[in-house]
Amino acid sequence: MEKARIIETIARERRVERIVATVFRTSLPLHGDAADLSQMIYLELLSRPGRELEQIWSSGDTARADRYLAGVVMKKITSRDSSYYRQIRRFNDNSRALTDAEMNIENGKN
Numbered sequence: 001m002e003k004a005r006i007i008e009t010i011a012r013e014r015r016v017e018r019i020v021a022t023v024f025r026t027s028l029p030l031h032g033d034a035a036d037l038s039q040m041i042y043l044e045l046l047s048r049p050g051r052e053l054e055q056i057w058s059s060g061d062t063a064r065a066d067r068y069l070a071g072v073v074m075k076k077i078t079s080r081d082s083s084y085y086r087q088i089r090r091f092n093d094n095s096r097a098l099t100d101a102e103m104n105i106e107n108g109k110n
Contacts, residue, residue, distance in 0.1 A: 010065075017029075
Protein backbone atom coordinates (compact mmCIF):
# COMPACT_ATOMS: atom_id res chain seq x y z
CA MET A 1 0.00 0.00 0.00
CA GLU A 2 1.35 3.45 -0.82
CA LYS A 3 2.15 6.05 1.84
CA ALA A 4 -0.75 8.41 1.06
CA ARG A 5 -3.32 5.61 1.41
CA ILE A 6 -1.74 4.40 4.65
CA ILE A 7 -1.89 7.90 6.14
CA GLU A 8 -5.49 8.25 4.92
CA THR A 9 -6.37 5.00 6.72
CA ILE A 10 -4.57 6.16 9.88
CA ALA A 11 -6.52 9.43 9.75
CA ARG A 12 -9.85 7.69 9.14
CA GLU A 13 -9.21 5.43 12.14
CA ARG A 14 -8.10 8.48 14.18
CA ARG A 15 -5.03 6.63 15.44
CA VAL A 16 -2.91 9.76 15.88
CA GLU A 17 -5.74 11.54 17.67
CA ARG A 18 -6.13 8.65 20.12
CA ILE A 19 -2.40 8.65 20.89
CA VAL A 20 -2.35 12.43 21.33
CA ALA A 21 -5.43 12.23 23.58
CA THR A 22 -3.63 9.66 25.73
CA VAL A 23 -0.52 11.83 26.01
CA PHE A 24 -2.54 14.97 26.84
CA ARG A 25 -4.83 12.97 29.16
CA THR A 26 -7.92 14.24 27.39
CA SER A 27 -10.70 12.76 25.30
CA LEU A 28 -11.76 13.01 21.69
CA PRO A 29 -12.50 15.30 19.93
CA LEU A 30 -9.24 17.14 20.47
CA HIS A 31 -9.11 20.87 21.11
CA GLY A 32 -6.42 23.54 21.23
CA ASP A 33 -2.80 22.44 21.31
CA ALA A 34 -3.69 18.75 21.08
CA ALA A 35 -5.61 19.28 17.83
CA ASP A 36 -2.73 21.33 16.42
CA LEU A 37 -0.26 18.61 17.38
CA SER A 38 -2.25 15.89 15.62
CA GLN A 39 -2.30 17.95 12.41
CA MET A 40 1.46 18.49 12.70
CA ILE A 41 1.92 14.73 13.04
CA TYR A 42 -0.01 14.08 9.82
CA LEU A 43 2.09 16.71 8.04
CA GLU A 44 5.23 15.06 9.41
CA LEU A 45 4.10 11.64 8.17
CA LEU A 46 3.39 13.05 4.71
CA SER A 47 6.80 14.71 4.50
CA ARG A 48 8.78 11.65 5.63
CA PRO A 49 9.96 8.99 3.19
CA GLY A 50 7.26 6.33 3.13
CA ARG A 51 9.42 3.21 3.14
CA GLU A 52 9.49 2.69 6.93
CA LEU A 53 5.76 3.37 7.36
CA GLU A 54 4.93 1.10 4.41
CA GLN A 55 7.01 -1.75 5.87
CA ILE A 56 5.41 -1.42 9.29
CA TRP A 57 1.90 -1.19 7.86
CA SER A 58 2.35 -4.10 5.44
CA SER A 59 3.43 -6.36 8.32
CA GLY A 60 -0.13 -6.13 9.67
CA ASP A 61 1.14 -5.58 13.22
CA THR A 62 -1.15 -2.81 14.48
CA ALA A 63 0.63 -2.63 17.84
CA ARG A 64 3.91 -1.95 16.03
CA ALA A 65 2.23 0.72 13.90
CA ASP A 66 0.82 2.37 17.03
CA ARG A 67 4.26 2.29 18.69
CA TYR A 68 5.75 3.95 15.60
CA LEU A 69 3.08 6.67 15.69
CA ALA A 70 3.53 7.12 19.45
CA GLY A 71 7.26 7.58 18.87
CA VAL A 72 6.58 10.27 16.27
CA VAL A 73 4.20 12.02 18.70
CA MET A 74 6.64 11.90 21.61
CA LYS A 75 9.54 13.12 19.49
CA LYS A 76 7.41 16.02 18.27
CA ILE A 77 6.47 16.93 21.87
CA THR A 78 9.90 16.59 23.48
CA SER A 79 12.25 17.84 20.77
CA ARG A 80 13.19 21.52 21.01
CA ASP A 81 13.78 21.45 17.25
CA SER A 82 10.23 20.38 16.38
CA SER A 83 7.64 22.66 14.85
CA TYR A 84 5.32 21.92 17.80
CA TYR A 85 7.90 23.22 20.27
CA ARG A 86 8.79 26.28 18.21
CA GLN A 87 5.23 27.31 17.36
CA ILE A 88 3.16 26.26 20.38
CA ARG A 89 4.99 24.97 23.41
CA ARG A 90 7.60 27.74 23.63
CA PHE A 91 4.84 30.34 23.42
CA ASN A 92 2.86 28.61 26.18
CA ASP A 93 5.96 28.25 28.36
CA ASN A 94 6.69 31.97 28.04
CA SER A 95 3.10 33.13 28.54
CA ARG A 96 1.05 33.50 31.65
CA ALA A 97 -2.59 34.15 32.30
CA LEU A 98 -3.57 37.58 33.55
CA THR A 99 -5.00 37.68 37.05
CA ASP A 100 -8.32 39.36 37.79
CA ALA A 101 -6.47 42.26 39.44
CA GLU A 102 -4.35 42.80 36.33
CA MET A 103 -7.44 42.68 34.14
CA ASN A 104 -9.13 45.33 36.32
CA ILE A 105 -6.09 47.62 36.11
CA GLU A 106 -5.91 47.13 32.35
CA ASN A 107 -9.59 48.03 31.98
CA GLY A 108 -9.18 51.17 34.15
CA LYS A 109 -10.96 49.75 37.20
CA ASN A 110 -9.45 49.89 40.67
